[in-house]
Amino acid sequence: MITQHQFVRYLLVGGWNTAFSYVTYAAFTWMLSRHLSHGYIYAAFCSLLVNITVAFLGYKWFVFRTAGNYFREWVRCLVVYGTAALPNLMLLPVIVNALVYLLHVPPGGKADHAAHFQLSAQYLSGTFLTAPYLGGAILTLTTVLMSFFGHKHFSFRPVK
Numbered sequence: 001m002i003t004q005h006q007f008v009r010y011l012l013v014g015g016w017n018t019a020f021s022y023v024t025y026a027a028f029t030w031m032l033s034r035h036l037s038h039g040y041i042y043a044a045f046c047s048l049l050v051n052i053t054v055a056f057l058g059y060k061w062f063v064f065r066t067a068g069n070y071f072r073e074w075v076r077c078l079v080v081y082g083t084a085a086l087p088n089l090m091l092l093p094v095i096v097n098a099l100v101y102l103l104h105v106p107p108g109g110k111a112d113h114a115a116h117f118q119l120s121a122q123y124l125s126g127t128f129l130t131a132p133y134l135g136g137a138i139l140t141l142t143t144v145l146m147s148f149f150g151h152k153h154f155s156f157r158p159v160k
Contacts, residue, residue, distance in 0.1 A: 006063060006064070007148075009062055009063045010059070010063045010148055012062075013055075013058040013059060013062050013063050014144060014147075014148070016058060017051070017054065017055040017058060018140055018144055020051065020054055021047065021051040021054075021055070021140060021143075022136065022137060022140050024047040024050055024051055025043055025044060025047040025051075025136045025140075026133055026136065027047075028042070028043030028044075028046050028047045029043040029044075029132050029133065029136065031043075032046070033132065038093070040092065040096065040132035040135070040136070041089070041092060041093060043132075044088070044089055044092055044136065045089065048081070048085050048089075052077060052078055052081045053074070055077070055081070055147075056073070056074050056077040056155075059077070059151055059155070059156060060073060060156065063151075063156075064151070064152075064155075064156035066156050066158070069159065073155055073156060076154055076155040076156075077151065077155045079154065079155075080147060080150035080151055080154055080155050081143070081147065083146070083150065084142065084143045084146045084147065085143070088139040088142065088143065091139060092132075092135055092136070092139060095135040095138055095139065096131045096132050096134075096135040097131075099131040099134050099135060100131045103131070
């Protein structure tokens with residue numbers, strides 16, 4: 001049974017995890033894209049490892065409040081996030097390329113002067129929000145939507 005307090009704690013920890021995950025992804029993207037072609041894909045994978053562990057600890061200590069079983073629950077948490085992460089890692093280049101096409105913003109962030117959405121393209125080219133960053137934000141939302149029930153019914157399910 002889901003209690004109201006548990007769900008509120010989940011939303012609070014989830015809000016932190018979402019913000020932390022996106023900042024971690026953006027930082028890795030910024031660092032790796034300067035040195036690697038398609039660095040945002042490597043960034044997604046590297047940040048995933050850090051973010052899953054941080055999310056696991058938040059859910060364990062503050063949301064589901066389970067005792068012991070750290071390794072077992074962490075592996076289960078990897079399974080829940082991995083279920084979302086694999087499709088997200090495959091979709092990330094598709095979404096980034098779609099954004100590049102739709103907004104005429106190359107992965108490096110330099111907007112085409114003839115872009116159909118010139119205001120958006122100018123804004124994007126002059127800010128932190130280039131196609132890989134927008135793609136990462138879009139996929140972060142899908143992970144949030146999928147994870148609660150996976151954690152509730154699998155990762156932190158009490159041992160019978």
